[in-house]
Amino acid sequence: MTHQATFDIRSRGRGTLEITAEVAAIAAASGIATGVAHVFVQHTSCSLLITENAAPAVRADLETLARRWAPDGDPVYRHDSEGDDDMAAHARSVLSGSSVSVPVGGGQLLLGTWQGIYLWEHRSAPHLRRIVVTVSG
Amino acid sequence: MTHQATFDIRSRGRGTLEITAEVAAIAAASGIATGVAHVFVQHTSCSLLITENAAPAVRADLETLARRWAPDGDPVYRHDSEGDDDMAAHARSVLSGSSVSVPVGGGQLLLGTWQGIYLWEHRSAPHLRRIVVTVSG
Amino acid sequence: MTHQATFDIRSRGRGTLEITAEVAAIAAASGIATGVAHVFVQHTSCSLLITENAAPAVRADLETLARRWAPDGDPVYRHDSEGDDDMAAHARSVLSGSSVSVPVGGGQLLLGTWQGIYLWEHRSAPHLRRIVVTVSG
Numbered sequence: 001m002t003h004q005a006t007f008d009i010r011s012r013g014r015g016t017l018e019i020t021a022e023v024a025a026i027a028a029a030s031g032i033a034t035g036v037a038h039v040f041v042q043h044t045s046c047s048l049l050i051t052e053n054a055a056p057a058v059r060a061d062l063e064t065l066a067r068r069w070a071p072d073g074d075p076v077y078r079h080d081s082e083g084d085d086d087m088a089a090h091a092r093s094v095l096s097g098s099s100v101s102v103p104v105g106g107g108q109l110l111l112g113t114w115q116g117i118y119l120w121e122h123r124s125a126p127h128l129r130r131i132v133v134t135v136s137g
Numbered sequence: 138m139t140h141q142a143t144f145d146i147r148s149r150g151r152g153t154l155e156i157t158a159e160v161a162a163i164a165a166a167s168g169i170a171t172g173v174a175h176v177f178v179q180h181t182s183c184s185l186l187i188t189e190n191a192a193p194a195v196r197a198d199l200e201t202l203a204r205r206w207a208p209d210g211d212p213v214y215r216h217d218s219e220g221d222d223d224m225a226a227h228a229r230s231v232l233s234g235s236s237v238s239v240p241v242g243g244g245q246l247l248l249g250t251w252q253g254i255y256l257w258e259h260r261s262a263p264h265l266r267r268i269v270v271t272v273s274g
Numbered sequence: 275m276t277h278q279a280t281f282d283i284r285s286r287g288r289g290t291l292e293i294t295a296e297v298a299a300i301a302a303a304s305g306i307a308t309g310v311a312h313v314f315v316q317h318t319s320c321s322l323l324i325t326e327n328a329a330p331a332v333r334a335d336l337e338t339l340a341r342r343w344a345p346d347g348d349p350v351y352r353h354d355s356e357g358d359d360d361m362a363a364h365a366r367s368v369l370s371g372s373s374v375s376v377p378v379g380g381g382q383l384l385l386g387t388w389q390g391i392y393l394w395e396h397r398s399a400p401h402l403r404r405i406v407v408t409v410s411g
Contacts, residue, residue, distance in 0.1 A: 099374070
């Protein structure tokens with residue numbers, strides 16, 4: 001059995017937005033008891049991640065580290081069509097990834113106590129981002 | 138068809154532990170001939186990875202590189218509730234990821250010759266880690 | 275329903291090769307309307323990624339950043355059995371990952387406009403790489 005749903009979310013520029021509730025609602029609506037929920041973002045300058053959901057400082061620190069992993073406006077970049085944050089955003093998207101997937105059991109997402117699902121916007125400006133959730137089981 | 142099983146593994150502190158045999162056994166027990174085995178760890182300070190299974194030096198070198206990617210006790214961190222290795226562990230977990238997935242064919246994991254599945258503990262102290270394997274096909 | 279197909283691709287040494295068309299053809303051949311296409315590479319010194327498909331400079335810049343994330347011939351490496359690019363290749367493979375997965379809807383890959391699927395060869399020499407695509411739905 002497969003259930004698929006799409007939703008849009010408007011980012012506020014660089015940073016994380018929790019989408020656990022949206023994904024959990026789609027998993028619940030699927031009626032699937034046991035399976036996997038696959039979450040995919042259809043863009044290459046933002047990404048998805050699963051990380052600690054209690055202390056906001058964790059996501060702030062991830063942002064700080066991402067500036068090292070892929071700095072804005074690095075002089076080595078050849079790609080800068082959309083500004084200093086353009087290539088940094090693509091690189092951070094590769095490191096974090098375009099999808100996450102979470103097991104479903106007893107009709108619910110089997111996340112650990114401290115795990116949340118986040119959209120990670122890597123562009124400085126707010127963007128409308130489209131996310132596709134596919135629950136199979 | 139979907140088959141799901143959970144197992145716990147006790148890490149010995151920072152480092153990798155191979156879990157290929159555990160995942161392969163669950164895939165075999167599923168009776169699924171063709172599909173995908175999804176492996177998920179329910180924690181945010183360890184991760185899963187697929188890497189070279191022959192030379193232990195590869196995993197030692199990954200640990201060395203991880204110290205650059207996300208150093209312990211970096212003065213920029215705002216999050217250090219559980220010590221110097223706390224934020225480093227969350228960041229390494231994001232880089233490596235909370236899940237891996239492997240195709241199943243002929244009732245077996247279709248790993249390449251040199252591929253093994255590993256739990257990567259990022260905390261200094263030993264931890265009990267829960268892993269959920271979902272085989273669909 | 276599950277459909278699985280395997281194909282080989284010869285890399286030209288370090289760099290990216292687009293495989294979107296190959297994966298899309300397998301998804302179309304599956305006859306699956308709604309589901310997920312899972313793409314897996316059976317090697318630990320190359321990886322798969324989804325990134326921007328229009329500007330080749332993006333992939334060139336990713337290569338430049340990868341040299342920082344995991345330099346060739348770093349003196350800290352203990353593993354160098356196959357040369358200066360050996361450990362660098364394994365590390366880049368972990369950062370980018372051995373698999374990507376893309377939702378399928380209306381019988382097609384639900385990639386965003388600017389998303390392409392790439393094999394990322396991390397070894398300097400050309401290699402024959404085997405990719406397994408499993409479409410479930």
